[in-house]
Amino acid sequence: MFFALLSWLAPLVAAFFFMRWFGLPCSSSPLCWGLAFGLALGITSANYYLCLLAFRPPGDTYRLTELILFTFLAAFFGHRSRRARILDGLAAPKQGRDLLGLVLILVLVTSVHVFFLLSHEWPHGKWDAWSIWNLRARFFYRGSEHWTDAFSPLTQHPDYPLLLPASVARGWLYWGEESAWVPIQIALGFCLATVGLLHGSLAILRDRRQGTLGALLLLSTPAFIALGTWLYADIPLAFYILATAVLYSWNEQLGKDHAGLLSLAGFMAGLAAWTKNEGLFFVLAAVLAGLIVGIPHHQWKTTAGRMIIFAAGALPILALVAYFKLVQAPANDLVAGQSWADTTSRLADWSRYRQVTLAWGEALLQFGPYMIWVLLAYFVLLGPAPRPWKQNGLDFCLCLLVLQAAGYFFAFITTPHDLQWHLETALNRLLVQLWPLVVFSFFLAVATPAEAQQRRTVGSLPLQ
Amino acid sequence: MSNRIAIATGGLAAFSVYMMVQAYRTVPPQGQSLVAYYETRMANVKKSLAPHEVVGFLMDETQDPGEARTRHEMTQYVLVPVVVANDAERPLVIGDFRGPDLGAKRRLEKKLVLVEDFGDGVQLLRPGER
Numbered sequence: 001m002f003f004a005l006l007s008w009l010a011p012l013v014a015a016f017f018f019m020r021w022f023g024l025p026c027s028s029s030p031l032c033w034g035l036a037f038g039l040a041l042g043i044t045s046a047n048y049y050l051c052l053l054a055f056r057p058p059g060d061t062y063r064l065t066e067l068i069l070f071t072f073l074a075a076f077f078g079h080r081s082r083r084a085r086i087l088d089g090l091a092a093p094k095q096g097r098d099l100l101g102l103v104l105i106l107v108l109v110t111s112v113h114v115f116f117l118l119s120h121e122w123p124h125g126k127w128d129a130w131s132i133w134n135l136r137a138r139f140f141y142r143g144s145e146h147w148t149d150a151f152s153p154l155t156q157h158p159d160y161p162l163l164l165p166a167s168v169a170r171g172w173l174y175w176g177e178e179s180a181w182v183p184i185q186i187a188l189g190f191c192l193a194t195v196g197l198l199h200g201s202l203a204i205l206r207d208r209r210q211g212t213l214g215a216l217l218l219l220s221t222p223a224f225i226a227l228g229t230w231l232y233a234d235i236p237l238a239f240y241i242l243a244t245a246v247l248y249s250w251n252e253q254l255g256k257d258h259a260g261l262l263s264l265a266g267f268m269a270g271l272a273a274w275t276k277n278e279g280l281f282f283v284l285a286a287v288l289a290g291l292i293v294g295i296p297h298h299q300w301k302t303t304a305g306r307m308i309i310f311a312a313g314a315l316p317i318l319a320l321v322a323y324f325k326l327v328q329a330p331a332n333d334l335v336a337g338q339s340w341a342d343t344t345s346r347l348a349d350w351s352r353y354r355q356v357t358l359a360w361g362e363a364l365l366q367f368g369p370y371m372i373w374v375l376l377a378y379f380v381l382l383g384p385a386p387r388p389w390k391q392n393g394l395d396f397c398l399c400l401l402v403l404q405a406a407g408y409f410f411a412f413i414t415t416p417h418d419l420q421w422h423l424e425t426a427l428n429r430l431l432v433q434l435w436p437l438v439v440f441s442f443f444l445a446v447a448t449p450a451e452a453q454q455r456r457t458v459g460s461l462p463l464q
Numbered sequence: 465m466s467n468r469i470a471i472a473t474g475g476l477a478a479f480s481v482y483m484m485v486q487a488y489r490t491v492p493p494q495g496q497s498l499v500a501y502y503e504t505r506m507a508n509v510k511k512s513l514a515p516h517e518v519v520g521f522l523m524d525e526t527q528d529p530g531e532a533r534t535r536h537e538m539t540q541y542v543l544v545p546v547v548v549a550n551d552a553e554r555p556l557v558i559g560d561f562r563g564p565d566l567g568a569k570r571r572l573e574k575k576l577v578l579v580e581d582f583g584d585g586v587q588l589l590r591p592g593e594r
Contacts, residue, residue, distance in 0.1 A: 103477045110484045117491045124499040124541075131537040138544040146516040146545060154518065154549045156537060213476055220480035222487055374479060381472035449469045456466050 003063065004182070007174035008189075010070035011040035017077035022260060031200020034193035038239050041186065042271035045166035046320055048173075052166075056145050063174060100212045104219075108195070111219045115188055118229035123180040125187075125231025131156045133233060134183055136165035141172045151328050159329035161321060163275040164233045183231045191228040194239045194436050195219060201246040202440065205253060205392045206385075207448050214443040221368055223432050233276045234429045240272035240279065242436040244286055245400060248310075249393030249444070257302075259309050266313025273314070273321050277332060278408070278433065280321070283314055285403035293395045337416025346414050356412045359423040367431055375442055382452045385445055397441040401434060498534075502542045508582040509558060510543055518547045520554035522574060522589065524566035535560055552576060552589075559587035 015036035019026055026032035047066065051058040124130050136158075139150030150165070151158040164186070171182035195215050203211035218224060228235045247265035251258055269286050272279030287307050294303030346352060364372055408430045415422045447455065513519060521536050539560060540548040548558060552574045559576075561567035562585055571578065577592040 100473060100477055103481065107480050107484055111487075114484070114487045114491065117488075121492055121494060123497060127534070127537075130499060130541045131533075135537075135541050135544065138541070143516070143545045149516060149545060149547055152518075152547050154547050155540065209473075213473065216476060216480040220483035222483060222490065225487065226490075370479075374476065378472050378476060381468045449473050452469050452472075453466060456468075 004171060004175035004179075006067060007044075007063075007171060008040070008185070010067055010074060011044050012036055014070045014074040014077065015040040015043070017074055021077040021080050022264070025200075025204060029200075030196030031204070034196030034200065034239075035243060037189050037193040038197075038236075038243055038268065038271065041167050041189070041236075042163060042240075042267075042274060042317070044170060045163045046274065046317065048166045048170040049162055049320065049324075052140060052147055057140070057143070057147055058173065098209070100209060100216075104199075104212045104216055107216060107219050111225055112188070112192075115191065115225055115229055118226065119184045119187075122229065123184065125183065125229070128233075129183070129231035132160055133164045133231065134168060136160075136162065137168035137172070137183070138178070140165060140169035141178060148328065151330065153330045157333065159277070159325065159332045160233075161274050161276060161279065162324060163271065164236060184229075187228045187231050187235065190236045190239050191225060194224075194235065194242060197239070197242055197246060198436055198440055201249070202443050205249060206443060207450060209450070210443050210448045214439050217371075217374070217443075218436055218439050221371060221432075221435060223368070223428065224435065227429065227432050232429065234433050237272055237276045237279055237282075238433045238436050240268050240275060241282060241400075241404075241433060242440060243268040244272065244282075245393070245397050245437050245440060248286075248290070248396055252393035252396060257306050257309070262306060262309040263313030266310040266315075267317065269310070270314035270317030270321075274317050276433075277334075278404075278430070281407045282404060283311075283318065285400055285407060287311060289396055289399040289403055293399050333417075334411065334415060338414065342416065343414050352413050352419060355419060356409060356423065359412075359427055360409070363427050363431055367428070367435075379442075379446050382447045382449070383455065385447050386451055386455065392444050394441060394444045397437060397444065401437060401441065404434060498538060499541065502538045505584050505586050506539060506542045506558075509580075509586050509588055510546070512580065512588060513543070513546050513556070515545045516547075517556065518549060518554060519543075520552045520557035521548050521550050521560070522552045522557050522570055522576065523560045524562055524570055555590060557589040557591075559585075559589050561585040561587065 012033075013036075016026070016032055018039070019032045019036050024032055024035070044066070048058065051062050055062060124134060135155065136150045140147050143149055164183075167186055168183045171186065172178050175182055195218055198218055199211040199215040201211070202214045224235070244265050247261050247268060251261040251265070254261070265286075269279075269283045272282045287310065290307045290310060291303055294306060298306075368374070412419065412423060412427075521539060523532065523535050526532050536548065536550045539558060543558075556579070557574075557576055559567055559571070561570065567585065567587055570576075571587075571589060575592050576589040579588040579590050581587050
């Protein structure tokens with residue numbers, strides 16, 4: 001238990017101090033802790049996998065070495081002064097707690113309670129948790145030198161990336177047994193990290209109240225908490241998608257490129273690919289979005305250089321994913337089920353487009369179940385933000401959303417599986433993957449209450 | 465603060481509190497975990513299998529493909545590090561049946577013989593003389 005606690009604490013604290021040293025605005029604690037959690041889980045899962053490859057399986061030496069390493073890193077970054085204060089100039093003015101802040105605390109505490117109640121009901125998660133993610137973790141933990149049986153083609157989706165299984169197996173190694181608490185803690189951590197990241201980033205890019213409203217909306221989405229308790233990889237992926245967009249948006253807000261922010265954004269995108277196969281497409285979508293929104297505003301060379309830095313950040317994790325995919329994992333079912341004749345026939349079948357479009361429309365209207373109407377009503381009441389969209393990376397976020405959604409759309413069009421079954425089992429989860437980014441983009445685009453108030457005051461002034 | 469802004473922000477806060485109340489209502493009553501049920505049922509057969517063995521899987525017929533997948537994948541989950549193939553073409557096959565009659569019928573169909581019956585519909589089978 002003590003070691004289990006240390007297994008998260010040491011890398012988390014090291015990642016937090018790294019963020020602070022890096023120059024991120026860690027006065028906004030939820031934001032830095034959120035980013036640090038995602039970074040720590042990503043790095044430790046990659047390290048665990050590398051140790052599996054090298055030492056099959058890792059044992060006490062691994063635990064001790066890793067703990068010493070992260071404790072050293074925490075001390076190193078903790079004692080170093082900040083390298084730079086990247087976003088200090090952008091920090092929103094301090095605002096005291098108001099009623100809205102108290103509502104957020106109430107909803108947050110309640111959400112965590114609901115999370116535990118649901119986790120108590122299904123401690124091993126739902127279907128994909130025990131047929132894919134925790135199954136793989138069990139092979140790693142129990143498999144000894146046969147841990148690669150986790151990728152047997154006789155099991156379900158053996159090609160799925162390993163961030164979650166490696167994190168769970170690593171947690172069990174520290175815990176000393178297969179405790180159901182380990183995957184539950186990871187899932188809760190990702191839920192809270194996503195909320196913290198959303199709140200903190202909106203507080204910096206817009207204002208604190210906007211961050212509170214965004215966090216409230218995310219927490220009041222039932223599928224967000226429920227999917228967390230199912231112990232699926234969709235919430236971790238949603239976190240990395242949001243983290244990439246947030247870091248990229250900060251770079252846009254700075255007005256000049258910051259190589260550190262861009263490469264960290266790329267690293268988070270790489271971790272998305274290490275989490276789920278959809279993350280692989282996400283890396284491509286992020287680079288494309290950067291080029292699409294960058295080229296009209298900057299020189300071609302500047303935009304290309306920016307995306308090269310982004311891609312370089314993603315490279316270490318992408319190399320790991322590539323090794324796993326090329327050396328260990330069998331072919332993906334969606335890819336293996338394609339042939340020129342089959343794929344072109346599916347692409348030319350207009351009934352599939354109609355079916356997928358209707359399913360998307362229905363899913364969007366029912367999402368939440370009232371989310372689309374809440375967003376619409378809120379936008380009508382407060383109006384758009386007065387600041388130009390380019391300033392805070394909103395165009396990048398929207399372009400990313402469109403590209404990623406288009407990727408999902410065509411994955412359904414070309415799926416070799418029964419289309420109706422695939423839509424029913426996957427579509428809602430895909431929407432949840434994008435939902436935190438949708439909320440982030442929405443609150444970038446909509447006026448803050450202060451801006452709306454100012455607009456009304458100015459509008460009601462008598463003409464001189 | 466104007467009415468529109470108060471309605472928007474207050475409405476969103478009220479909505480989130482309402483959704484939280486709804487979330488409490490969706491918490492299902494405590495039932496037995498399917499994983500715990502399978503862990504108990506498969507505990508003895510697990511002891512008879514060598515780790516890392518690849519075994520087959522046979523169950524009584526069902527019209528529900530979701531149920532068939534659940535039973536196979538749940539068996540795989542609880543028997544790790546044994547690999548459970550979803551076919552009966554292996555030197556050893558796990559039988560997961562609802563009753564002894566159904567088990568006997570399926571064994572005959574697949575030409576398998578009983579190695580050991582662990583009770584509660586769980587059996588270890590092997591191919592018979594062809």
